[in-house]
Amino acid sequence: MIPPRFISGAVAVVAAAALAVPAAATAARAPPAQGKKAAPQFYVSLGDSYATGYQPKPDGTVGGGTREGFAYQLPPLAARKGWKLRLVQFGCGGATTTSILEQKGCPKPALGPGGRPYPGKTQIQVAEQFLKQNRAKTGLITVSIGGNDVTACIREADPVSCVVAANGKLQRNVAVLVRRLRRAAGPRVRIVGTTYPDVILGLWLTGDAGRNLATLSVTAFREIINPALKKQYDSVRGAFVDVTRASGAYTPFDQTTTVPGLGTIPVAVANVCVLTWFCAVQDIHARGVGYQLIAELIAGTLPKQRASR
Numbered sequence: 001m002i003p004p005r006f007i008s009g010a011v012a013v014v015a016a017a018a019l020a021v022p023a024a025a026t027a028a029r030a031p032p033a034q035g036k037k038a039a040p041q042f043y044v045s046l047g048d049s050y051a052t053g054y055q056p057k058p059d060g061t062v063g064g065g066t067r068e069g070f071a072y073q074l075p076p077l078a079a080r081k082g083w084k085l086r087l088v089q090f091g092c093g094g095a096t097t098t099s100i101l102e103q104k105g106c107p108k109p110a111l112g113p114g115g116r117p118y119p120g121k122t123q124i125q126v127a128e129q130f131l132k133q134n135r136a137k138t139g140l141i142t143v144s145i146g147g148n149d150v151t152a153c154i155r156e157a158d159p160v161s162c163v164v165a166a167n168g169k170l171q172r173n174v175a176v177l178v179r180r181l182r183r184a185a186g187p188r189v190r191i192v193g194t195t196y197p198d199v200i201l202g203l204w205l206t207g208d209a210g211r212n213l214a215t216l217s218v219t220a221f222r223e224i225i226n227p228a229l230k231k232q233y234d235s236v237r238g239a240f241v242d243v244t245r246a247s248g249a250y251t252p253f254d255q256t257t258t259v260p261g262l263g264t265i266p267v268a269v270a271n272v273c274v275l276t277w278f279c280a281v282q283d284i285h286a287r288g289v290g291y292q293l294i295a296e297l298i299a300g301t302l303p304k305q306r307a308s309r
Contacts, residue, residue, distance in 0.1 A: 038305045041139030043078075043085035045071040045112070046100065046127055046181075050144040050196065051091030052112030053291060060281030065093065065112035068288035070194075071142065072113070073295035078140075082305030085140060089115040090127055096148045097173035100124055124180055131184040141181055141191045142298060146170050146229055150220070151284065154200060154213065163220045167228050174232040182236040191238035192298050195226050197290055198249035199278035204269045205262065214269070218249055241297040247275050247290070 045051050053069015056062065066072075075085040092099075092106035092115075105119045118126035131138055149170045153162035174193075181191055200217035203210030221244045230240040244250070248271040255267045273279035275290035286294070 038082050038084045040084045040086050040137075042088050042130075042134055042137055043071075043075065043140045043142070044088045044127060044130065044138060045091050045142050045144075046123060047091045047142070047144035047194075048095040048148055049091075049093035049110070049285060050147065050194070050291075050294075051095075051142070052089070052093050052110070052115065054093055054285050055287070056277055056281060056283040056285065058281075060277075060283060064109060065091075065115070066288075067113050068291050069112060070144075070286075070291040070294035070298065073292055074142075074298055077295055077299040078302055081299065081302050083139065083302060087114070088130060089113070090118065090123055090130075091115065091144070092123055094148060095123065095145060097145050097170050097177065098149075100145055101173060101176060124177060128180060128184040131181070131189070135184075135186050135189070138185060138189050140302070141185060141189060142194065143177070143181070143191070143233075144194045144196075145177070146174065146225065147196050147284070150225060153220075154217075159213065160216055160220055160224075163224050167224050170225075171228045171232060174229060175235065178232050178236045178238060182238075187237075190302070191233065191236060192301055193229055193233035193238060193240045194294055194298065195221070195229055195241070195243045196284075197247040197272055197276050197286060198244050198268075199272055199276050199284045201249060201266075201269050201272040202276070202278040202282070204253075204266060205279065215253075218268075222250060239301040241294070241301065243294055243297060246293060246297055247271055 051071055052065035053067060053072055054064065055066045055068060071087055071089060075087060078085050089112045091112050093110035100123045102122060104122055106117065108117065111117065150163050150166050153159045153166065156162040178191065198217050198221050201214045204214040226242055226244055233240040248268050251268040253266040253268065256264045257267050257270050258264050259270055275293060276286050277283040
């Protein structure tokens, strides 16, 4: 584990830079046109612990879903573009591309705040039922899935080969998932898929072996995982937001910054220390600021709504 006292310096040095893109995007948006407000629309959130806004406790012990998650930060951001979204949260911590299709129900601690339990149904089944019943009232679906399919690969002797092997099932499952969502939602509802910050970059701080894994993780996201996810969301005329790229993971390692307590380290590593809990307590989840970045990226895919007169 990297001592938390070191991480406080990283936060102070690069937090402003990590927030610069979403903050600028927010500031640049004009307010919605005057007139009658847009009608409320349901926003359906599906997926894993990123969908539920999971945060560990500051000491790294088990936490839970929080309203700092991107699904909870998104509605006010979307409102700046004229959207009036009402969140319907079906996300389940620990979900994989297999369990979202096959596992019935979600343990209460794994649900996000305000999450609706669905005993006897899988996550996709409860989403399909809701979407069919509320097709005309639903404006947006977001999906955060796939990370738990490949997380264990970091412990393998050949992590990239492990990711390649897992990627086949990931693609097949996501293809089924998005087709079912599109059929249930109809052609007009926006579907946005997300990916993840590359938290394994934090292992750069642990020595040569960690640096090798950090380098391999960038390849895995850029060449294998994210292209596979994008292909499937594109196939149903959805959008895909590359959180890995937006969080600076692809920044060359020779671009560095100086962080008190850590010395000169790659900017990509400093960014992941700010945006996630990995460097502090080796937890893979985003901090509130990391979830904010994801919410900003999703909001950026939404067209400006025309207010009715």
